Every structure is written in structure tokens, then in C-alpha cells.
Amino acid sequence: MSGLRYVYAVCRPFGTPLPRQLTGxxxxxxxxxxxxxxxxxxxxxxxxxxxxxxxxxxxxxLDWLGTTARAHQNVIDALTVVTSPLPLRLATxxxxxxxxxxxxEQREETFLRTLDRLDGRxxxxxxxxxxxxxxxxxxxASVDTGARPAPSPGKTGSGRDYLRQRxxxxxxxxxxxxxxxQFSRRLHESLSGYAEDTRIHAPQNAALSRxxxxxxxxxxYLVPRAESEAFVELVDRTKDDAPGLRVELTGPWAAYSFSxxxx
Amino acid sequence: MTVVERREVALVxxxxxxxAGGVVITGDLTLRIADVDLVRIDLNALISSVNENVPAPWxxxx
Numbered sequence: 524m525s526g527l528r529y530v531y532a533v534c535r536p537f538g539t540p541l542p543r544q545l546t547g548x549x550x551x552x553x554x555x556x557x558x559x560x561x562x563x564x565x566x567x568x569x570x571x572x573x574x575x576x577x578x579x580x581x582x583x584x585l586d587w588l589g590t591t592a593r594a595h596q597n598v599i600d601a602l603t604v605v606t607s608p609l610p611l612r613l614a615t616x617x618x619x620x621x622x623x624x625x626x627x628e629q630r631e632e633t634f635l636r637t638l639d640r641l642d643g644r645x646x647x648x649x650x651x652x653x654x655x656x657x658x659x660x661x662x663x664a665s666v667d668t669g670a671r672p673a674p675s676p677g678k679t680g681s682g683r684d685y686l687r688q689r690x691x692x693x694x695x696x697x698x699x700x701x702x703x704x705q706f707s708r709r710l711h712e713s714l715s716g717y718a719e720d721t722r723i724h725a726p727q728n729a730a731l732s733r734x735x736x737x738x739x740x741x742x743x744y745l746v747p748r749a750e751s752e753a754f755v756e757l758v759d760r761t762k763d764d765a766p767g768l769r770v771e772l773t774g775p776w777a778a779y780s781f782s783x784x785x786x
Numbered sequence: 787m788t789v790v791e792r793r794e795v796a797l798v799x800x801x802x803x804x805x806a807g808g809v810v811i812t813g814d815l816t817l818r819i820a821d822v823d824l825v826r827i828d829l830n831a832l833i834s835s836v837n838e839n840v841p842a843p844w845x846x847x848x
Contacts, residue, residue, distance in 0.1 A: 592804050596795065609809060610808045611808050612805070637809075646803075648799060724802050731801075743803075776803060780806075782807060782808055783809070783810075
């Protein structure tokens with residue numbers, strides 16, 4: 524079986540060889556396919572995993588998706604060390620090398636334009652979480668659910684207390700939410716000053732991220748490598764003036780969030 | 787670049803980029819991930835960034 528071609532990224536030719544032990548999807552070392560002055564970084568993948576039907580099935584398997592995503596990122600990471608790659612979306616698969624070459628020819632101008640725009644830039648991810656200090660659940664959940672003849676006179680008072688308590692709680696969490704939003708807006712504004720471009724991703728769901736607290740800001744910043752140290756320092760400094768909030772920095776990434784033509 | 791020490795990248799950060807970012811190529815290929823129906827593993831619900839129509843809640847206030 525000949526196998527399909529999995530394309531990780533398109534780059535300008537880079538002088539430095541990739542690490543010899545580098546492997547990508549399926550444990551296969553990626554190779555460079557040079558065409559029209561561009562390099563497609565390509566790995567061979569088996570049809571039984573990457574043809575349309577099996578791929579469709581695999582993509583519904585979070586474990587498979589995770590393994591494949593990490594293998595993909597492994598190659599992109601190595602490329603980011605030696606060049607500024609234009610990463611392709613996960614699982615971009617062609618039938619053979621000539622399919623890859625045809626794709627390069629077709630999109631040559633766009634690739635060159637985007638590679639120029641991304642040259643010497645990296646992506647940083649910044650997330651803000653509000654720490655979950657909320658008392659979860661009901662303030663005084665009644666354990667006693669058994670039949671009770673008639674509510675005692677005192678019940679009315681406790682009902683009112685309960686409502687007041689709930690109201691106060693709601694007010695508190697609204698204020699907290701507002702503070703968190705204000706902080707995130709200010710942070711985003713000051714970080715944008717260092718960035719050539721920004722993207723706001725939707726907040727991450729705690730069920731998947733397993734990160735404590737609620738994700739308020741999930742943003743990506745395109746920053747020149749030369750400015751990256753200043754950018755990271757700025758993020759570090761803001762961490763201290765955010766009581767009850769958590770700021771997380773990820774990167775440097777290849778410019779995944781800025782690879783579109785509309786960017 | 788060694789500005790920060792590298793930690794294990796969280797899968798969700800990775801998927802934010804690999805499923806919502808990167809160049810989407812149409813043409814002579816077997817499958818576009820954009821066409822894949824991820825609903826069955828509830829990935830759409832989990833990774834809301836896959837659906838770009840969902841804005842960050844605070845973005846409206848900018």
C-alpha cells in the first residue's frame with residue numbers, strides 16, 4: 524500500500540535540517556517536499572486510518588484525536604524552531620505527492636503572501652480565569668424531604684432569609700464577573716499594543732480543559748519574536764494585579780490562529 | 787526560543803488551534819476536517835471555538 528500524504532505545514536525553504544529523531548503522525552518522520560520554491564512538510568500515513576471513512580470514525584474518538592493532535596504539534600513545534608511555518612489544519616490529507624504539488628501550485632501566491640506576513644512572528648495564547656470561590660449549590664439544602672404536615676410559622680422567615688441570601692450571592696457573583704471582564708478588557712488592550720494581530724477564541728469549556736475556574740478571556744496574539752520577551756514580561760506583570768483571577772500564558776506557538784487569508 | 791519553560795501543552799489549547807486554526811485547504815484531498823461532523827462526540831459543545839459563530843461573551847462590550 525502506497526499510503527496517503529499528511530501535510531503539516533508549508534514553509535519557505537529553511538537551511539537547518541529537522542531533528543533526525545523527529546516523528547509525526549503515526550510515528551513516521553516527516554519529509555520535505557520542495558516545489559515552486561516552497562516546502563510542504565509531509566508524512567506518509569496509512570489509508571486504513573486516513574481515508575475518508577476511517578478518518579471520519581477516528582475523529583469522533585477523543586483519544587485518537589488527542590494523539591494525532593500531539594503528533595501534529597510535535598512536527599510544527601520542531602518547524603517553529605527553524606522557521607516560521609504556515610501550519611495547516613489537522614488532518615489535511617492528499618492521495619499522493621502530485622496532489623500536494625498541485626495544491627502548492629494552486630495556492631502559491633496566497634502561501635507566499637501569508638508566509639511573508641508571518642515571517643519572524645510567533646503566536647502567544649493568553650487566558651484569564653476567574654477562580655471558582657463560589658459556594659456551590661444551595662446555601663441550606665434541606666436533607667429532610669419527608670412528608671411534613673404544615674409549615675411552621677418560622678418557615679416564612681427562613682424563606683425570606685433564603686431569598687435575600689440568594690439575591691446577595693447573585694449580586695456578588697455579578698460584581699465579580701464585571702471585575703473579571705474589566706480586567707480582561709484592559710489586559711487585552713495592553714497586550715494588543717505589543718501584537719501585530721489578535722484573535723479572540725471562544726472561552727474554553729471547563730469540562731474539556733479541566734482547568735479550575737471559569738475561562739473569561741481566551742485570546743491569541745501575533746508577536747514578532749524580537750518582541751516576545753517584552754510581551755511575556757508584560758503578561759507576567761499583570762498577573763499580580765488580578766486578585767481572584769488567574770492569567771495563563773501558552774506559547775510560543777506557530778501562528779495557527781493567524782494563518783487565514785482574512786487575517 | 788526559551789522565554790518560558792515548556793510545559794505539557796493542554797489538549798484543549800491544542801485543539802483550539804488545530805481544529806479552528808491553521809490553513810484550511812480545499813481541493814484534491816480525501817477529506818476536509820471542516821466537513822466532519824463532530825457532534826457525535828459532543829466536541830462541538832466542548833470546544834466551542836470550532837463554531838466561530840460563538841463570540842466571547844465579553845467581546846460584545848468592547
